[in-house]
Amino acid sequence: MSETLAQPLSARGIPSVQERAVIDITDMTKVYELGDIKVPALRGVSFRIAAGDYVAIMGPSGSGKSTLMNIIGCLDQPTSGIYRLDGIDVANLDDRELAAIRLSKLGFVFQGFNLLARTTALRNVALPLFYAGDRDRDKKAQRVLEKVGLGDRVQHRPNELSGGQQQRVAIARALVNDPAVLLADEPTGNLDSATAEDIMALFADLNSEGHTIIIVTHDDDVASHARRIIRLRDGLVISDESGARNRPL
Amino acid sequence: MTESGNSVVHKTAEFLRQAIETLWNNRFRSLLTMLGLIIGVGSVIAILAVGDATNRSVQNLLSQYSQASSFVVAKQTQPDFQNAAIRYTDARAVAKAVPQVKAVIPIMVIPMTTTVRHRTKTITVITAGAGVGFDASALEAGRRFTPLEVAAHRHVCILSYDARNTIFSPGAAVTGSSVRLNGSYYTVVGVQAKPLNAGLLQSDSGSETVTVPYTLIPEFGYSYVAGLSIVSDPEHVTQDGNAAIDALKKIHGQRSQYQERDIKTLNEGIAKVFTVLTGVIGVIAGISLLVGGVGIMNIMLVSVTERTREIGIRKAVGAARTDILLQFLSEALVMCLAGGLIGLCGGVGLAELVIHTLIIKLTGTVVAFSWAPIVTIAVVFSAGVALVFGTYPAVRASYLDPIECLRFE
Ligand SMILES: Nc1ncnc2c1ncn2[C@@H]1O[C@H](COP(=O)(O)OP(=O)(O)OP(=O)(O)O)[C@@H](O)[C@H]1O
């Protein structure tokens, strides 16, 4: 198991988890414009997520979960409201800084895997490290693939892997640069329950190592792994329950 | 986040490597995309190489003629040709009027008869002075005339390569032997080396010649000559030729017209032809590269659209705009350089074909073109096309919004 990945946040000189919000969202709205029609996807959302927390975002289809995740992942910008990631207001960042934030702080697991089709698992996983200019990328990618149980599939291309294996490659890619926050949009949506359990166990491990985890799910079993559940409906937070499990220290 | 220069170099090398891989995986399509550029570069290279080889062949042929000598003749069409005709005695007068020249030699071309194995044969006799005159052909054996031989009206001669082989049996040493011309005997002092093969440019008449001292002209019974050879130096050859013309006009009257020929003027004329040729090539090159470039840009724009999702994925995992820009520029660069290289090979092949089938017939000699400017042009042109026509698609790719890209089907 990788030392860097195993390193808890507290060991990286970050102050106590309770007083430090890694994600801080205030009055966030997102309105999509389809020609003249305005589609409000988020209508004023506010919450904070502490470093090291494990949060599930739930809600019916079309309630704005993916929209929210894309903004948290710095892939999209809110229409209004403030989003601070690790204390930084991301609205003020330029392209280069945003790319650097995605590289250094965020790992995103997409609902549809989003792997490069003609590229091996190893290269897919090493991709963020390539952009970070890391020359040890193949070694690190290999280690993370072993960690998600794909040590023997590194040279396979996505079309030579099962859905669950592809999902794990996507997770390995999200983890390879040791991000503070791991975002996963329906990571078990396409998987059978046994594979889903494997992946949830992996997330639990990662969380115990100090990674902040935010997952979007429809599945109550999956959500039960989280310590906190935020429920959305029609672009608003309708409930925010903590204590499904013990809060971290 | 700061990156060390080292990692930038490493990244760029990796972009180029990936670009080669991508293009190789789509090699048929890449080849079609490059076609315009291949044809453009290929034709420019072919024209340049043929032009270069031709120029060198012509220069090589001209090397037989002295750079330091100018030939002055009376113009064929003029009001009073009779009056303008150059006389043997003009040579001395011109030499006096133009003291800076080394020699003024009256030139005459006279057909004479000789006997070859008991049969009479006509041979061309040309007059010359001491040392190197207008004809700078190398000698195979013997020497040129000495000033004494010329001044003393000696009956000596220099044989051309063909004349030597006609008159004497091959292989025999001929210097010191005698040749009979119009009944008089001449001692052979030198033999010219085999001339450069001049191909179609060669005139058949001049091959069997015998050169004799010009001071024998009066003895042959001529008072008019074909022209004057003005021996000076390569720098002033045209100038001195014109000075000789002025001197002739003083003698024959201002209405008389003369013209002057020298290698320097000829070379300048050839240079002008090649300048025009270069201009034409430039226009062809411009057009073909434009066509090739637009083709490449078109396919790259299609490729950017097709790979929207890939761009989205790359951006989502942390690629900055410059990374995407460099990725697509690398692909354009690799594609254009590959196209340029193929064009270069094709162009050189075509040039070799043209040179060996056409130019060799025309000029007899083939002198290879020089590679350095041709390779440079191919590389510079293709890299230029890559940058000019690859930048817009690459910039467009780099500015795509990651989330829009990921939604793209
Ligand atoms: N690109 C878009 N353009 C216009 N409207 C959009 C766009 N993306 C999302 N929406 C709208 O925003 C709302 C929220 O969409 P979102 O994808 O966030 O829902 P979701 O909660 O992730 O749903 P699901 O559970 O089905 O994935 C929906 O009404 C949707 O139609």
Ligand SMILES: [Mg+2]
């Ligand atoms: Mg969704």
